[in-house]
Amino acid sequence: MEDAIRNFVEQGEAYRWSGVETKTYNAAESQSRGMSKQILFEADENLPSELRYFESEPGGHSALERHHHVHAVLVLRGSGSVMLGDHVRRIRAFDTVYVPPDTWHQFYADADSYLGFLCLVNCDRDRPERASESDIAGLNQIAAIRDVIRF
Numbered sequence: 763m764e765d766a767i768r769n770f771v772e773q774g775e776a777y778r779w780s781g782v783e784t785k786t787y788n789a790a791e792s793q794s795r796g797m798s799k800q801i802l803f804e805a806d807e808n809l810p811s812e813l814r815y816f817e818s819e820p821g822g823h824s825a826l827e828r829h830h831h832v833h834a835v836l837v838l839r840g841s842g843s844v845m846l847g848d849h850v851r852r853i854r855a856f857d858t859v860y861v862p863p864d865t866w867h868q869f870y871a872d873a874d875s876y877l878g879f880l881c882l883v884n885c886d887r888d889r890p891e892r893a894s895e896s897d898i899a900g901l902n903q904i905a906a907i908r909d910v911i912r913f
């Protein structure tokens with residue numbers, strides 16, 4: 763089977779896999795910073811899910827979002843933190859994070875470290891909802907996350 767194995771390559775500081783396209787996000791459109799995505803396993807009829815690798819440059823972060831579908835996350839490199847619902851937790855390589863349905867979440871790389879993580883999702887899933895101004899006003903009421911969230 764062609765493409766059954768894709769070799770890991772370090773491209774400068776970045777973690778990459780041969781033959782896998784890297785998508786970088788436009789900061790203005792995505793409300794994220796320094797993030798890239800590689801789809802390591804695309805969904806097929808035998809396995810209706812996708813395994814993606816997301817990587818944030820030092821100081822970067824993912825979009826603040828929520829959705830009905832869940833994420834099963836395994837941190838592969840670096841350190842940072844994650845906002846989940848109404849709290850923030852430190853994460854580092856090999857930690858796992860389960861993001862439940864309809865839960866605001868955002869991942870942050872430490873200022874001096876990349877943060878890379880695998881994220882498993884169902885192929886049949888809803889589009890993420892970004893935080894509106896009123897959502898942000900509500901999130902800002904929660905002291906534990908007020909100074910952490912970025913948008």
Ligand code: MN
Binds near residue numbers: 828890
């Ligand atoms: Mn998400």
